[in-house]
Amino acid sequence: METRRNGLKRESYVLSVDVGTTSIRCHVYDKEAQIRGSCITKVNLLYPEPGLVELDPEELWRGFVKVVNGAVQDSGLQMRQMETLGISTQRGTFTTWDRKTGVPFHNFISWQDLRAVELVRSWNNSCTMKAIHGVMMVLHFLSKNKRFQAASLIVFSTQHVTFRLAWALQHWKQLGQAVAEGNCCFGTIDTWLLYKLTKGLVHATDYSNASATGMFDSYQLCWSEFLCCLVSLPLSILPKVLNTGHRFGLTDPSIFGVSIPIMSVMADQQAAMFGECCFDIGDVKITMGTGTFMNINTGSKPHTSVAGLYPVVGWKIGPEVVYLAEGNAADTGTAIKWAQELELFSDVRETDAMASSVANSDGVCFVPSFSGLQAPLNDPKACASFMGLKPSTTKSHLVRAILESVAFRNKQLYETMLRETHIPIRKIRADGGICTNDFVMQLTADLFGRKVARPIQHEMSCLGAAFVAGLGVGFWKSQEELKKLQRTDRVFLPRNLYRMGDGGTEGEYTPILQSWEQALKRSMNWYGNP
Secondary structure, eight states: OEEEETTEEEEOEEEEEEEOSSEEEEEEEOTTSOEEEEEEEEOOOBOSSTTOOEEOHHHHHHHHHHHHHHHHHHHTOOGGGEEEEEEEEOSSOEEEEETTTOOBSSOEEOTTOOTTHHHHHHHHTSHHHHHHHHHHHHHHHHHOOHHHHHHHHOOOOTTSHHHHHHHHHHHOHHHHHHHHTTOEEEEEHHHHHHHHHTTTSOOEEEHHHHTTSSSEETTTTEEOHHHHHHHTOOGGGSOEEEOSEEEEEEOOHHHHSSOOEEEEEEEHHHHHHHHTTOOSTTEEEEEESSSEEEEEEEETSOOOOSSSOEEEEEEEETTEEEEEEEEEETTHHHHHHHHHHTTSOSSTTHHHHHHHTSSSOTTOEEEOOBTBBOTTTOBTTOOOEEESOOTTOOHHHHHHHHHHHHHHHHHHHHHHHHHHHOOOOOEEEEESGGGGOHHHHHHHHHHHTSOEEEESOOOHHHHHHHHHHHHHTTSSOOHHHHHHTOOEEEEEOOOTTTOOTTTTOOOTTHHHHHHHHHHHHHHTTTTOOO
């Protein structure tokens, strides 16, 4: 695509920024979706007390501006050549600010923050929740509607915004006063960035981010009045929900020197799904980063789960809404980093060779549960553990057991998706930092009995936001064109020697997997009742 300045043709490009849990990165993409310039900066997490995790809103904003300027400078291009801007952000991290001055009332409260854990536990054990569960069970019995069955099993989580926001409103008087005066704005990271980029003109989010807060009704596509009323969350502070592909506004020219149209805002996992071009029902994406997030495209209808899969809006572009069913394992990258800090290895790139240097894990099983176990077991009290240690156990055996646990959790999530959605799988693509590990990728393919593709670019969230923004301004014409730009580094084919098979076919990993599943059961409910 070209723009015309002073009678001269000038090539244009797409800017995209991904605000993750540990870093902010910006890429400049050309027409072939190749990266022409990049910049990255660290996200500084704050830990004011044990269990509390925060980010400084102004520091995050400065980091955002820094990476945009840095990426354009790295590309050797000029800011006026940037046709559009796309934004991808971590989910569930929020702040509130003064509607008149734009000054935050407090730091961002991260999705990892545990300050509301007692409030969540109290609600999950409350008579109100028991009554809701009972009513939903009756409605399911009468209607056979799975949505009521899922509601009868639902439990609240600290990872969703709902109770962390309720905690803030209960404990900080200035928030209550601002709400009463109609002077409080709530927003996840994307909303805050839109507000700052437009100098306060836009207070909005998109469907993908809203659907991940826990306060949004993905079936009705609106903020849940029932839930907000139940937990005393004021609807007046919530942002407007707009399409994922939408002209959100122009960046104020004082920020980057020119006005750049903001044409996409996306939650990171949904953006990664779009970056992987998983546009069709049955397409599966596995992101292995800090945690593992497995998503399947369920089409125009949200999936109702009874095993802990979460229905989220993938994206809404024009009238089309695409839903995803999502399962996650919280401690993928966390376990790798923990092992590195214990000096089991010095460089993550060593782990592939270490795991392959031994024939097996010597009977050692690792349970990756620093933050409990998610779907399908859904036990927040499970503990991380090594089991089966022997005098013969070496560092290589321990590393292999950790990497195996990543693939085993992938298998659990995958089988839960197959069992719950009954959707034929079309393709499986993996991204995230851990996907660079060949051992994990090969074992995942073996256990799935399906080929798993790894893209050349691993930062799919940034690319997905760029794709949506580019489609919005005609930089790219269609999703079919985007598929042609998809580049695969390697396709991992399942080896029959290890294949589990739909009927439980015996293979080398059958007894190992069974031992690991026993280890999971022994790790569950470890911390006992409160």
